[in-house]
Amino acid sequence: MQDAMSSFVVTLIKGAIALNFALVIAAALVYLERRISAWMQYRIGPNRVGPFGLLQPLADVLKLYTKEDVVPYNANRAFHRLAPLISIAVALSILCVITPASYLLLEDGTKLFIAVAPNVNVGFLLILALTSIGVYGITLAGWSSNNKYSLMGGLRSSAQMISYELAMGLAAVAALMLSGSLDMNQIIASQANGRWNIWFQPLGFVIFLVASFAETNRAPFDLPEAEPELVGGYHTEYSGMKFGLFYLAEYANMFTASAVMTTLYLGGYDLPLVPQLLGVQEGTLPRVLLELATFFGKVSVLLFFFIWVRWTLPRFRYDQLMNLGWRVLLPLGLVNIIITGAIVFFVR
Protein backbone atom coordinates (compact mmCIF):
# COMPACT_ATOMS: atom_id res chain seq x y z
CA MET A 1 0.00 0.00 0.00
CA GLN A 2 2.77 2.37 1.03
CA ASP A 3 4.65 1.46 -2.11
CA ALA A 4 1.68 2.02 -4.42
CA MET A 5 1.01 5.36 -2.73
CA SER A 6 4.57 6.62 -3.19
CA SER A 7 4.73 5.53 -6.81
CA PHE A 8 1.42 7.30 -7.38
CA VAL A 9 2.81 10.51 -5.90
CA VAL A 10 6.02 10.23 -7.91
CA THR A 11 4.04 9.72 -11.12
CA LEU A 12 1.84 12.69 -10.26
CA ILE A 13 4.86 14.94 -9.77
CA LYS A 14 6.49 13.70 -12.96
CA GLY A 15 3.24 14.22 -14.83
CA ALA A 16 2.89 17.79 -13.56
CA ILE A 17 6.46 18.58 -14.59
CA ALA A 18 5.93 17.05 -18.04
CA LEU A 19 2.66 18.91 -18.58
CA ASN A 20 4.05 22.28 -17.60
CA PHE A 21 7.17 21.67 -19.62
CA ALA A 22 5.14 20.78 -22.70
CA LEU A 23 2.95 23.85 -22.34
CA VAL A 24 5.98 26.11 -21.99
CA ILE A 25 7.48 24.46 -25.06
CA ALA A 26 4.24 24.99 -26.96
CA ALA A 27 4.26 28.68 -25.99
CA ALA A 28 7.90 29.00 -26.99
CA LEU A 29 7.08 27.33 -30.31
CA VAL A 30 4.40 29.90 -31.05
CA TYR A 31 7.01 32.60 -30.57
CA LEU A 32 9.62 30.74 -32.61
CA GLU A 33 7.18 30.05 -35.40
CA ARG A 34 6.40 33.74 -35.75
CA ARG A 35 10.03 34.75 -35.49
CA ILE A 36 11.38 32.18 -37.95
CA SER A 37 8.59 32.77 -40.44
CA ALA A 38 9.41 36.47 -40.26
CA TRP A 39 13.10 35.85 -40.92
CA MET A 40 12.23 33.69 -43.90
CA GLN A 41 10.17 36.56 -45.32
CA TYR A 42 12.73 39.35 -44.81
CA ARG A 43 10.86 40.54 -41.72
CA ILE A 44 11.83 40.85 -38.05
CA GLY A 45 8.85 39.37 -36.24
CA PRO A 46 7.54 40.12 -32.75
CA ASN A 47 10.22 42.00 -30.81
CA ARG A 48 8.31 44.47 -28.66
CA VAL A 49 6.99 42.52 -25.64
CA GLY A 50 9.86 41.85 -23.27
CA PRO A 51 13.47 41.21 -24.32
CA PHE A 52 13.55 40.11 -27.99
CA GLY A 53 9.74 39.85 -27.79
CA LEU A 54 10.06 36.72 -25.68
CA LEU A 55 6.96 37.55 -23.67
CA GLN A 56 4.81 37.69 -26.81
CA PRO A 57 3.10 34.30 -26.11
CA LEU A 58 2.19 35.57 -22.64
CA ALA A 59 0.57 38.66 -24.17
CA ASP A 60 -1.23 36.46 -26.70
CA VAL A 61 -2.68 34.21 -24.01
CA LEU A 62 -3.71 37.24 -21.95
CA LYS A 63 -5.51 38.59 -24.99
CA LEU A 64 -7.23 35.26 -25.66
CA TYR A 65 -8.45 35.06 -22.06
CA THR A 66 -10.00 38.52 -22.15
CA LYS A 67 -11.82 37.84 -25.42
CA GLU A 68 -15.52 37.15 -25.60
CA ASP A 69 -16.33 33.46 -25.80
CA VAL A 70 -18.84 33.12 -28.63
CA VAL A 71 -20.78 29.91 -29.17
CA PRO A 72 -22.84 29.79 -32.39
CA TYR A 73 -26.60 29.84 -31.87
CA ASN A 74 -27.27 26.42 -33.39
CA ALA A 75 -24.12 24.74 -32.17
CA ASN A 76 -24.22 21.64 -30.02
CA ARG A 77 -23.00 23.30 -26.85
CA ALA A 78 -21.75 20.24 -25.01
CA PHE A 79 -19.68 18.91 -27.90
CA HIS A 80 -18.60 22.40 -28.86
CA ARG A 81 -17.08 22.72 -25.41
CA LEU A 82 -15.70 19.18 -25.34
CA ALA A 83 -13.84 19.29 -28.67
CA PRO A 84 -10.91 21.56 -27.74
CA LEU A 85 -10.50 19.64 -24.50
CA ILE A 86 -10.11 16.36 -26.40
CA SER A 87 -7.56 17.95 -28.72
CA ILE A 88 -5.35 19.29 -25.98
CA ALA A 89 -5.80 16.30 -23.66
CA VAL A 90 -4.73 13.83 -26.33
CA ALA A 91 -1.81 15.99 -27.41
CA LEU A 92 -0.53 16.17 -23.84
CA SER A 93 -1.29 12.60 -22.78
CA ILE A 94 1.14 11.22 -25.36
CA LEU A 95 3.86 12.77 -23.22
CA CYS A 96 3.44 10.06 -20.59
CA VAL A 97 5.41 7.51 -22.62
CA ILE A 98 8.01 9.89 -24.00
CA THR A 99 11.40 8.97 -22.55
CA PRO A 100 13.68 12.01 -22.52
CA ALA A 101 16.39 10.32 -20.39
CA SER A 102 17.05 6.88 -18.96
CA TYR A 103 17.07 6.76 -15.16
CA LEU A 104 18.55 8.23 -12.02
CA LEU A 105 20.12 5.76 -9.56
CA LEU A 106 18.90 6.71 -6.08
CA GLU A 107 20.91 6.20 -2.89
CA ASP A 108 18.91 3.15 -1.84
CA GLY A 109 19.68 1.48 -5.17
CA THR A 110 16.31 1.96 -6.83
CA LYS A 111 16.06 3.40 -10.31
CA LEU A 112 14.06 6.60 -10.77
CA PHE A 113 12.94 6.53 -14.38
CA ILE A 114 12.63 9.95 -15.98
CA ALA A 115 9.61 9.09 -18.14
CA VAL A 116 6.18 9.64 -16.58
CA ALA A 117 5.11 6.08 -17.37
CA PRO A 118 8.38 4.17 -17.82
CA ASN A 119 8.75 0.69 -19.32
CA VAL A 120 5.28 0.48 -20.80
CA ASN A 121 5.56 -2.63 -22.94
CA VAL A 122 3.01 -1.32 -25.45
CA GLY A 123 4.57 2.16 -25.45
CA PHE A 124 4.59 2.75 -29.16
CA LEU A 125 1.15 1.27 -29.75
CA LEU A 126 -0.16 3.62 -27.09
CA ILE A 127 1.20 6.58 -29.06
CA LEU A 128 -0.44 5.38 -32.29
CA ALA A 129 -3.72 4.81 -30.46
CA LEU A 130 -3.70 8.22 -28.79
CA THR A 131 -2.92 10.08 -32.00
CA SER A 132 -5.94 8.35 -33.54
CA ILE A 133 -8.13 9.72 -30.77
CA GLY A 134 -6.82 13.20 -31.50
CA VAL A 135 -8.83 13.31 -34.69
CA TYR A 136 -12.06 13.14 -32.64
CA GLY A 137 -11.35 16.57 -31.21
CA ILE A 138 -11.04 18.11 -34.65
CA THR A 139 -13.93 16.25 -36.25
CA LEU A 140 -16.18 16.96 -33.28
CA ALA A 141 -15.23 20.64 -33.39
CA GLY A 142 -16.14 20.77 -37.06
CA TRP A 143 -19.41 18.96 -36.59
CA SER A 144 -20.67 20.66 -33.42
CA SER A 145 -20.07 24.18 -34.76
CA ASN A 146 -22.98 23.78 -37.18
CA ASN A 147 -20.99 25.51 -39.90
CA LYS A 148 -20.40 23.99 -43.33
CA TYR A 149 -16.79 25.13 -43.52
CA SER A 150 -16.01 23.76 -40.08
CA LEU A 151 -17.65 20.47 -41.00
CA MET A 152 -15.60 20.20 -44.18
CA GLY A 153 -12.46 20.92 -42.19
CA GLY A 154 -13.35 18.23 -39.69
CA LEU A 155 -14.12 15.68 -42.40
CA ARG A 156 -10.92 16.44 -44.27
CA SER A 157 -9.03 15.99 -41.07
CA SER A 158 -10.49 12.55 -40.41
CA ALA A 159 -9.86 11.41 -43.99
CA GLN A 160 -6.31 12.71 -43.84
CA MET A 161 -5.59 11.13 -40.46
CA ILE A 162 -6.82 7.71 -41.55
CA SER A 163 -4.84 7.83 -44.81
CA TYR A 164 -1.59 8.87 -43.21
CA GLU A 165 -1.88 6.80 -40.06
CA LEU A 166 -1.52 3.71 -42.24
CA ALA A 167 1.68 4.95 -43.84
CA MET A 168 2.94 6.07 -40.45
CA GLY A 169 2.19 2.70 -38.87
CA LEU A 170 3.85 0.81 -41.72
CA ALA A 171 6.98 2.93 -41.48
CA ALA A 172 7.04 2.39 -37.74
CA VAL A 173 6.65 -1.37 -38.13
CA ALA A 174 9.89 -1.57 -40.10
CA ALA A 175 11.75 0.44 -37.48
CA LEU A 176 10.22 -1.63 -34.67
CA MET A 177 11.36 -4.82 -36.41
CA LEU A 178 14.93 -3.59 -35.97
CA SER A 179 14.34 -2.60 -32.36
CA GLY A 180 12.39 -5.73 -31.51
CA SER A 181 10.29 -4.04 -28.85
CA LEU A 182 7.48 -1.52 -28.38
CA ASP A 183 8.88 -0.28 -25.08
CA MET A 184 10.34 3.22 -25.53
CA ASN A 185 13.33 2.46 -23.31
CA GLN A 186 14.08 -0.73 -25.26
CA ILE A 187 13.72 1.10 -28.59
CA ILE A 188 16.30 3.64 -27.49
CA ALA A 189 18.56 0.99 -25.93
CA SER A 190 18.59 -0.93 -29.23
CA GLN A 191 19.95 2.17 -30.98
CA ALA A 192 22.75 2.77 -28.49
CA ASN A 193 26.16 4.07 -29.56
CA GLY A 194 25.06 5.72 -32.78
CA ARG A 195 23.34 2.70 -34.33
CA TRP A 196 20.33 4.92 -34.91
CA ASN A 197 17.44 3.59 -36.92
CA ILE A 198 17.69 6.47 -39.37
CA TRP A 199 20.88 5.00 -40.86
CA PHE A 200 19.15 1.66 -41.53
CA GLN A 201 15.72 3.07 -42.29
CA PRO A 202 16.17 6.26 -44.35
CA LEU A 203 13.08 5.50 -46.43
CA GLY A 204 11.06 4.66 -43.35
CA PHE A 205 12.19 7.90 -41.73
CA VAL A 206 11.07 9.98 -44.69
CA ILE A 207 7.68 8.23 -44.76
CA PHE A 208 7.26 8.67 -41.02
CA LEU A 209 8.27 12.33 -41.24
CA VAL A 210 5.81 13.09 -44.04
CA ALA A 211 3.06 11.21 -42.20
CA SER A 212 3.79 13.14 -39.00
CA PHE A 213 3.33 16.39 -40.88
CA ALA A 214 -0.08 15.12 -41.97
CA GLU A 215 -0.94 13.81 -38.51
CA THR A 216 -0.16 17.14 -36.84
CA ASN A 217 -2.11 19.06 -39.52
CA ARG A 218 0.94 21.12 -40.32
CA ALA A 219 1.63 22.71 -43.69
CA PRO A 220 1.87 21.44 -46.40
CA PHE A 221 -0.86 19.15 -45.06
CA ASP A 222 -2.92 21.77 -43.19
CA LEU A 223 -6.05 21.11 -45.23
CA PRO A 224 -8.37 20.96 -42.19
CA GLU A 225 -7.70 24.64 -41.57
CA ALA A 226 -7.01 25.79 -45.13
CA GLU A 227 -7.76 29.49 -44.74
CA PRO A 228 -8.49 30.43 -48.36
CA GLU A 229 -11.01 27.62 -48.88
CA LEU A 230 -12.48 26.92 -45.46
CA VAL A 231 -12.28 30.31 -43.70
CA GLY A 232 -10.52 28.73 -40.72
CA GLY A 233 -11.58 25.10 -41.02
CA TYR A 234 -12.63 23.28 -37.89
CA HIS A 235 -11.88 26.18 -35.52
CA THR A 236 -13.78 28.85 -37.46
CA GLU A 237 -16.47 29.06 -34.80
CA TYR A 238 -14.14 29.07 -31.83
CA SER A 239 -13.05 32.19 -30.00
CA GLY A 240 -11.12 33.14 -26.92
CA MET A 241 -9.21 30.49 -25.05
CA LYS A 242 -11.15 27.64 -26.72
CA PHE A 243 -9.45 28.65 -29.92
CA GLY A 244 -6.28 29.03 -27.90
CA LEU A 245 -6.52 25.40 -26.84
CA PHE A 246 -6.66 24.22 -30.45
CA TYR A 247 -3.73 26.43 -31.22
CA LEU A 248 -1.81 25.09 -28.26
CA ALA A 249 -2.74 21.51 -29.19
CA GLU A 250 -1.24 21.99 -32.63
CA TYR A 251 2.10 22.95 -31.12
CA ALA A 252 1.93 20.31 -28.40
CA ASN A 253 1.31 17.79 -31.19
CA MET A 254 4.35 19.07 -33.03
CA PHE A 255 6.41 18.58 -29.91
CA THR A 256 5.18 15.05 -29.27
CA ALA A 257 5.58 14.09 -32.93
CA SER A 258 9.18 15.32 -32.84
CA ALA A 259 9.79 13.45 -29.59
CA VAL A 260 8.40 10.23 -31.10
CA MET A 261 10.55 10.60 -34.19
CA THR A 262 13.58 11.25 -32.04
CA THR A 263 12.87 8.10 -30.06
CA LEU A 264 12.14 5.89 -33.02
CA TYR A 265 14.71 7.06 -35.56
CA LEU A 266 17.26 9.40 -34.01
CA GLY A 267 18.32 7.23 -31.10
CA GLY A 268 16.43 9.12 -28.40
CA TYR A 269 18.81 10.35 -25.72
CA ASP A 270 21.74 8.43 -27.18
CA LEU A 271 24.83 10.47 -28.00
CA PRO A 272 27.72 8.26 -29.13
CA LEU A 273 31.15 8.60 -27.45
CA VAL A 274 30.47 11.80 -25.50
CA PRO A 275 29.42 10.17 -22.18
CA GLN A 276 32.49 7.89 -22.35
CA LEU A 277 34.77 10.85 -23.08
CA LEU A 278 33.30 12.87 -20.23
CA GLY A 279 33.37 9.79 -18.03
CA VAL A 280 29.84 10.16 -16.66
CA GLN A 281 28.35 6.93 -15.33
CA GLU A 282 24.88 5.75 -16.22
CA GLY A 283 22.37 6.70 -13.54
CA THR A 284 24.23 9.74 -12.20
CA LEU A 285 22.78 13.24 -12.34
CA PRO A 286 25.28 14.65 -14.90
CA ARG A 287 24.51 11.74 -17.20
CA VAL A 288 20.77 12.36 -16.91
CA LEU A 289 21.27 16.06 -17.67
CA LEU A 290 23.43 15.16 -20.67
CA GLU A 291 20.76 12.77 -21.90
CA LEU A 292 18.06 15.39 -21.47
CA ALA A 293 20.14 17.92 -23.40
CA THR A 294 20.75 15.38 -26.18
CA PHE A 295 17.10 14.45 -26.43
CA PHE A 296 15.83 18.01 -26.50
CA GLY A 297 18.58 19.04 -28.89
CA LYS A 298 17.37 16.43 -31.36
CA VAL A 299 13.75 17.39 -30.74
CA SER A 300 14.48 21.07 -31.39
CA VAL A 301 16.15 20.25 -34.70
CA LEU A 302 12.99 18.44 -35.77
CA LEU A 303 10.78 21.25 -34.46
CA PHE A 304 12.77 23.76 -36.47
CA PHE A 305 12.30 21.50 -39.47
CA PHE A 306 8.53 21.52 -38.92
CA ILE A 307 8.48 25.32 -38.91
CA TRP A 308 10.96 25.55 -41.77
CA VAL A 309 8.85 23.33 -44.03
CA ARG A 310 5.68 25.21 -43.21
CA TRP A 311 7.13 28.46 -44.47
CA THR A 312 8.62 26.90 -47.58
CA LEU A 313 6.00 24.68 -49.16
CA PRO A 314 2.53 25.59 -50.44
CA ARG A 315 -0.49 23.56 -49.33
CA PHE A 316 -1.38 20.35 -51.16
CA ARG A 317 -4.57 20.08 -53.14
CA TYR A 318 -6.96 17.54 -51.68
CA ASP A 319 -6.56 14.95 -54.46
CA GLN A 320 -2.78 15.37 -54.36
CA LEU A 321 -2.89 14.70 -50.65
CA MET A 322 -4.83 11.47 -51.13
CA ASN A 323 -2.61 10.41 -54.05
CA LEU A 324 0.51 10.90 -52.00
CA GLY A 325 -0.92 9.03 -49.04
CA TRP A 326 -2.42 6.03 -50.77
CA ARG A 327 -0.45 5.65 -53.99
CA VAL A 328 3.03 6.67 -52.89
CA LEU A 329 3.57 6.40 -49.14
CA LEU A 330 1.51 3.27 -48.52
CA PRO A 331 3.24 1.12 -51.22
CA LEU A 332 6.62 2.52 -50.21
CA GLY A 333 5.89 1.61 -46.60
CA LEU A 334 4.98 -1.96 -47.62
CA VAL A 335 8.11 -2.32 -49.75
CA ASN A 336 10.16 -0.98 -46.86
CA ILE A 337 8.66 -3.58 -44.52
CA ILE A 338 9.36 -6.44 -46.94
CA ILE A 339 12.97 -5.39 -47.51
CA THR A 340 13.59 -4.81 -43.81
CA GLY A 341 11.91 -8.09 -42.92
CA ALA A 342 14.00 -10.02 -45.44
CA ILE A 343 17.21 -8.47 -44.19
CA VAL A 344 16.33 -9.05 -40.55
CA PHE A 345 15.34 -12.64 -41.34
CA PHE A 346 18.42 -13.57 -43.39
CA VAL A 347 21.11 -11.57 -41.65
CA ARG A 348 20.29 -12.31 -38.04
Add this chain to the structure above:
Amino acid sequence: MNVTTNTRAQRMNFWEKLYLPEIAKGLALTFKTMFRPKLTRQYPEERWEPLGSYRGRPVLVLEEDGERCVACGLCSRVCPALAIEVQAAETDRDKERYPSKFEINMLRCIYCGLCEEVCPEEAIVMSKDYDIVFHSQEEAIFGKDKLLVPIARLQERLEFLRQYK
Protein backbone atom coordinates in the same frame (compact mmCIF):
# COMPACT_ATOMS: atom_id res chain seq x y z
CA MET B 1 -11.86 16.98 -76.80
CA ASN B 2 -9.16 17.92 -74.39
CA VAL B 3 -5.69 17.55 -75.83
CA THR B 4 -3.40 16.83 -72.93
CA THR B 5 -0.13 16.03 -74.68
CA ASN B 6 3.02 17.90 -73.69
CA THR B 7 1.57 19.29 -70.47
CA ARG B 8 3.76 20.73 -67.76
CA ALA B 9 3.53 17.45 -65.84
CA GLN B 10 4.88 15.48 -68.78
CA ARG B 11 7.78 17.85 -69.26
CA MET B 12 9.07 17.35 -65.71
CA ASN B 13 12.12 15.15 -65.55
CA PHE B 14 12.55 12.20 -63.22
CA TRP B 15 14.08 14.12 -60.31
CA GLU B 16 11.43 16.79 -60.48
CA LYS B 17 8.74 14.14 -60.36
CA LEU B 18 10.30 12.73 -57.20
CA TYR B 19 9.57 16.10 -55.51
CA LEU B 20 12.12 15.58 -52.74
CA PRO B 21 15.09 17.25 -54.51
CA GLU B 22 12.88 20.19 -55.44
CA ILE B 23 11.64 20.44 -51.86
CA ALA B 24 15.26 20.45 -50.68
CA LYS B 25 15.96 23.32 -53.09
CA GLY B 26 13.06 25.27 -51.68
CA LEU B 27 14.20 24.61 -48.13
CA ALA B 28 17.71 25.79 -48.99
CA LEU B 29 16.27 29.03 -50.36
CA THR B 30 14.23 29.80 -47.25
CA PHE B 31 17.17 28.92 -45.03
CA LYS B 32 19.42 31.32 -46.90
CA THR B 33 16.75 34.00 -46.67
CA MET B 34 16.77 33.74 -42.87
CA PHE B 35 20.23 35.32 -42.75
CA ARG B 36 19.69 38.05 -45.31
CA PRO B 37 19.20 41.66 -44.17
CA LYS B 38 15.65 42.45 -43.10
CA LEU B 39 13.47 44.92 -44.94
CA THR B 40 11.32 45.87 -41.95
CA ARG B 41 11.56 49.46 -40.73
CA GLN B 42 11.09 49.77 -36.95
CA TYR B 43 8.52 52.50 -37.44
CA PRO B 44 8.18 54.76 -34.42
CA GLU B 45 11.94 54.79 -33.86
CA GLU B 46 13.05 54.60 -37.47
CA ARG B 47 11.09 57.02 -39.56
CA TRP B 48 10.94 57.23 -43.31
CA GLU B 49 11.91 60.63 -44.66
CA PRO B 50 9.91 61.24 -47.85
CA LEU B 51 11.29 63.13 -50.85
CA GLY B 52 10.05 66.53 -52.00
CA SER B 53 7.65 64.88 -54.44
CA TYR B 54 5.71 63.30 -51.58
CA ARG B 55 2.13 64.49 -51.11
CA GLY B 56 1.50 64.44 -47.38
CA ARG B 57 -0.76 66.59 -45.23
CA PRO B 58 -1.55 69.98 -46.90
CA VAL B 59 -0.19 72.94 -44.89
CA LEU B 60 -0.13 76.72 -45.16
CA VAL B 61 3.19 78.48 -45.71
CA LEU B 62 4.14 80.84 -42.87
CA GLU B 63 6.62 83.59 -43.76
CA GLU B 64 8.42 85.94 -41.37
CA ASP B 65 5.68 88.57 -41.59
CA GLY B 66 2.71 86.22 -41.45
CA GLU B 67 0.95 83.75 -43.72
CA ARG B 68 1.30 83.86 -47.48
CA CYS B 69 -2.35 83.01 -48.09
CA VAL B 70 -4.51 85.82 -49.49
CA ALA B 71 -7.76 83.95 -48.89
CA CYS B 72 -8.81 83.89 -52.55
CA GLY B 73 -10.73 80.66 -51.85
CA LEU B 74 -9.55 78.85 -55.01
CA CYS B 75 -8.36 75.86 -53.01
CA SER B 76 -11.74 75.60 -51.36
CA ARG B 77 -13.43 75.75 -54.78
CA VAL B 78 -11.24 73.16 -56.42
CA CYS B 79 -11.19 70.70 -53.53
CA PRO B 80 -13.00 67.57 -54.85
CA ALA B 81 -13.70 66.35 -51.33
CA LEU B 82 -14.99 69.71 -50.06
CA ALA B 83 -12.51 69.54 -47.21
CA ILE B 84 -11.35 73.19 -47.14
CA GLU B 85 -13.17 76.15 -45.65
CA VAL B 86 -11.75 79.69 -46.00
CA GLN B 87 -13.06 82.95 -44.62
CA ALA B 88 -11.33 86.14 -45.81
CA ALA B 89 -10.66 89.31 -43.84
CA GLU B 90 -8.79 92.55 -44.50
CA THR B 91 -5.36 93.43 -43.21
CA ASP B 92 -3.06 96.49 -43.28
CA ARG B 93 -0.24 94.57 -44.91
CA ASP B 94 0.60 94.87 -48.64
CA LYS B 95 -1.49 91.82 -49.51
CA GLU B 96 -4.61 93.48 -48.05
CA ARG B 97 -6.36 90.14 -47.45
CA TYR B 98 -5.73 87.22 -45.16
CA PRO B 99 -7.77 84.21 -44.07
CA SER B 100 -9.41 84.86 -40.74
CA LYS B 101 -10.43 81.21 -40.71
CA PHE B 102 -8.80 78.39 -42.63
CA GLU B 103 -9.92 74.86 -41.86
CA ILE B 104 -9.14 71.54 -43.52
CA ASN B 105 -11.20 68.53 -42.54
CA MET B 106 -8.59 65.80 -42.51
CA LEU B 107 -11.27 63.08 -42.58
CA ARG B 108 -12.32 64.41 -45.98
CA CYS B 109 -8.93 65.27 -47.47
CA ILE B 110 -7.84 62.81 -50.13
CA TYR B 111 -4.30 64.18 -50.55
CA CYS B 112 -4.86 64.87 -54.27
CA GLY B 113 -2.82 68.07 -54.17
CA LEU B 114 -5.28 70.07 -56.33
CA CYS B 115 -5.33 72.87 -53.74
CA GLU B 116 -1.58 73.21 -54.05
CA GLU B 117 -1.77 73.12 -57.84
CA VAL B 118 -4.41 75.82 -58.07
CA CYS B 119 -2.93 78.19 -55.48
CA PRO B 120 -1.71 81.42 -57.17
CA GLU B 121 0.51 82.37 -54.22
CA GLU B 122 2.09 79.01 -53.53
CA ALA B 123 0.62 79.42 -50.09
CA ILE B 124 -0.81 75.94 -49.57
CA VAL B 125 1.58 73.06 -50.20
CA MET B 126 1.70 69.36 -49.49
CA SER B 127 4.02 68.60 -46.57
CA LYS B 128 5.84 65.39 -45.68
CA ASP B 129 3.61 64.48 -42.74
CA TYR B 130 2.15 61.03 -43.28
CA ASP B 131 1.17 59.80 -39.82
CA ILE B 132 -1.94 61.82 -39.13
CA VAL B 133 -3.96 60.63 -36.14
CA PHE B 134 -6.91 61.92 -34.16
CA HIS B 135 -9.19 60.57 -31.50
CA SER B 136 -12.44 62.28 -32.49
CA GLN B 137 -14.10 63.86 -35.49
CA GLU B 138 -13.74 67.35 -33.98
CA GLU B 139 -10.01 66.84 -33.62
CA ALA B 140 -9.79 65.94 -37.30
CA ILE B 141 -10.65 69.49 -38.40
CA PHE B 142 -7.30 71.26 -38.56
CA GLY B 143 -7.42 75.02 -38.00
CA LYS B 144 -4.77 77.63 -38.70
CA ASP B 145 -2.91 76.72 -35.52
CA LYS B 146 -2.06 73.31 -36.98
CA LEU B 147 -1.90 74.30 -40.65
CA LEU B 148 0.65 77.12 -40.52
CA VAL B 149 4.17 75.78 -40.97
CA PRO B 150 7.31 77.98 -41.15
CA ILE B 151 8.63 78.31 -44.70
CA ALA B 152 12.04 76.95 -43.72
CA ARG B 153 10.57 73.51 -43.19
CA LEU B 154 8.89 73.46 -46.59
CA GLN B 155 11.86 74.42 -48.76
CA GLU B 156 12.18 71.00 -50.36
CA ARG B 157 8.59 70.93 -51.52
CA LEU B 158 8.72 74.51 -52.80
CA GLU B 159 11.83 73.69 -54.78
CA PHE B 160 10.14 70.62 -56.21
CA LEU B 161 7.16 72.73 -57.27
CA ARG B 162 9.37 75.33 -58.89
CA GLN B 163 11.10 72.61 -60.89
CA TYR B 164 8.20 70.46 -61.99
CA LYS B 165 4.95 72.35 -61.65
